Amino acid sequence: MGNQKVTIVGAGPSGLTLAWWLVEDGVPVTVLEREPAIPRDMRASTFHPATLDLLKASGLASTLIERGTVVSQWQYLIHETGERAIFDMACLNEVTAHPFRLQCEQFQLTELLADKLAEHPLCTLSFNASFQNATPHSGGVTTLYLSQGEQHQLESDWVIAADGASSEVRKSLGLDFTGHVFPKTSITLVLEHPFEEDISNLLGVNYVWLPDRHYSLMRLRDSWRFTYSPEQGQEVETALSDAVARSHIAKVSPRAAGATIRNRNFYTLHQRCLQQFCHGRILFMGDAAHLNSPAGGMGMNSGIHDARSLADHLLPVLRGHNPRLLERYDRRRRTIALEEVQRLSAQNYARHRETEPEKRRIIWNELQNTVNDPQRHRAYLLDAAMIRSREREQTIE
Numbered sequence: 250m251g252n253q254k255v256t257i258v259g260a261g262p263s264g265l266t267l268a269w270w271l272v273e274d275g276v277p278v279t280v281l282e283r284e285p286a287i288p289r290d291m292r293a294s295t296f297h298p299a300t301l302d303l304l305k306a307s308g309l310a311s312t313l314i315e316r317g318t319v320v321s322q323w324q325y326l327i328h329e330t331g332e333r334a335i336f337d338m339a340c341l342n343e344v345t346a347h348p349f350r351l352q353c354e355q356f357q358l359t360e361l362l363a364d365k366l367a368e369h370p371l372c373t374l375s376f377n378a379s380f381q382n383a384t385p386h387s388g389g390v391t392t393l394y395l396s397q398g399e400q401h402q403l404e405s406d407w408v409i410a411a412d413g414a415s416s417e418v419r420k421s422l423g424l425d426f427t428g429h430v431f432p433k434t435s436i437t438l439v440l441e442h443p444f445e446e447d448i449s450n451l452l453g454v455n456y457v458w459l460p461d462r463h464y465s466l467m468r469l470r471d472s473w474r475f476t477y478s479p480e481q482g483q484e485v486e487t488a489l490s491d492a493v494a495r496s497h498i499a500k501v502s503p504r505a506a507g508a509t510i511r512n513r514n515f516y517t518l519h520q521r522c523l524q525q526f527c528h529g530r531i532l533f534m535g536d537a538a539h540l541n542s543p544a545g546g547m548g549m550n551s552g553i554h555d556a557r558s559l560a561d562h563l564l565p566v567l568r569g570h571n572p573r574l575l576e577r578y579d580r581r582r583r584t585i586a587l588e589e590v591q592r593l594s595a596q597n598y599a600r601h602r603e604t605e606p607e608k609r610r611i612i613w614n615e616l617q618n619t620v621n622d623p624q625r626h627r628a629y630l631l632d633a634a635m636i637r638s639r640e641r642e643q644t645i646e
């Protein structure tokens with residue numbers, strides 16, 4: 250492997266899974282993280298089968314399963330009538346070791362990885378280390394970062410930008426992050442309330458339709474996540490207020506409206522992608538490289554898929570293979586980001602939020618036709634489980 254060193258900016262799920270796969274293969278890695286500890290903010294909660302399959306080899310999937318909730322069936326549910334379209338992942342038994350969605354907070358993975366990496370002799374995990382800029386030169390890349398008010402310099406052969414949606418690495422290179430903002434924003438609450446006692450036939454993941462709106466209800470081990478869209482033009486503060494939040498909860502369960510709200514967050518939803526993921530010795534992945542609507546839960550999962558692909562391409566290069574091999578990482582993961590992840594998550598965004606009765610009826614019939622036709626049902630789930638995009642990726646040269 251020579252003495253090649255890799256610096257990863259950002260200790261999110263993308264950066265830490267890559268760090269783990271590199272050190273496991275003998276590569277020295279430094280991770281720079283701006284925050285004083287692994288962020289515990291409310292982000293992803295769904296791990297899809299394809300991702301769990303990737304995490305299985307390192308023993309990570311089994312630990313996550315212990316910390317999360319296994320959801321084998323999920324549904325669209327019409328609140329008024331109780332009509333349902335149920336997706337049953339058992340039909341994926343033959344293609345995945347994990348035919349289910351795992352509902353588990355993303356910080357469970359990042360904290361687990363940070364603990365493992367902190368003990369690994371090949372990894373330096375630096376918190377309170379805020380990336381400033383990176384200067385490539387003939388022998389590698391010089392990275393400047395701030396820690397405890399002091400500037401530090403780090404030499405490495407490769408720099409990986411895994412520093413999320415507002416990537417400083419991306420900004421420091423002046424790269425365009427082409428795309429758009431979705432018209433509707435989103436608010437997620439974490440609630441302590443047994444919704445399953447109030448709404449019959451509730452599953453672990455539910456997209457709930459009311460006549461004029463949509464909610465999602467996702468079960469975690471000790472709580473439920475409840476997501477709603479603020480009214481058009483509503484101030485963020487108002488939309489997040491107790492009164493408004495509780496009025497939304499009351500629409501699905503009046504009894505739950507008094508529940509403890511453990512956490513609440515507002516999100517603007519973007520769809521963006523870099524024009525290239527590889528810029529010489531600076532390589533992009535995860536949210537730093539591409540963004541999609543969270544509908545369908547694909548952002549973190551695709552960041553972890555980037556990490557696997559980048560490890561598979563970078564490891565041979567570190568062993569002496571021509572660096573042009575990295576162009577295939579770019580081709581594969583950009584194609585998947587644009588043609589699979591963004592396409593499917595934008596479809597989910599539109600499907601979840603449609604409220605016009607006639608259009609909804611068409612979507613509902615489509616969902617019923619899908620769940621009632623074994624072939625279409627399986628094809629739908631291969632997409633949703635991100636198995637097909639992993640397969641497609643392998644065919645891109």
Ligand SMILES: Cc1cc2nc3c(=O)[nH]c(=O)nc-3n(C[C@H](O)[C@H](O)[C@H](O)COP(=O)(O)OP(=O)(O)OC[C@H]3O[C@@H](n4cnc5c(N)ncnc54)[C@H](O)[C@@H]3O)c2cc1C
Pocket residue numbers: 258259260261262263264281282283284288291292293294295296355378379380381411412413414416417418437516534535536537543545546547548549550551552
């Ligand atoms: C409400 C919501 C729900 C979601 N649900 C899902 C879901 O169910 N499934 C799913 O797959 N995805 C979901 N996502 C998306 C998912 O959270 C992101 O795609 C994922 O966090 C991206 O991981 P990342 O490692 O690329 O970036 P991040 O998780 O953003 O990590 C970047 C890291 O870089 C650090 N950093 C930033 N700047 C610097 C700097 N200058 N120097 C050093 N460090 C820096 C940050 O502190 C952070 O730790 C959801 C997102 C939201 C908002």
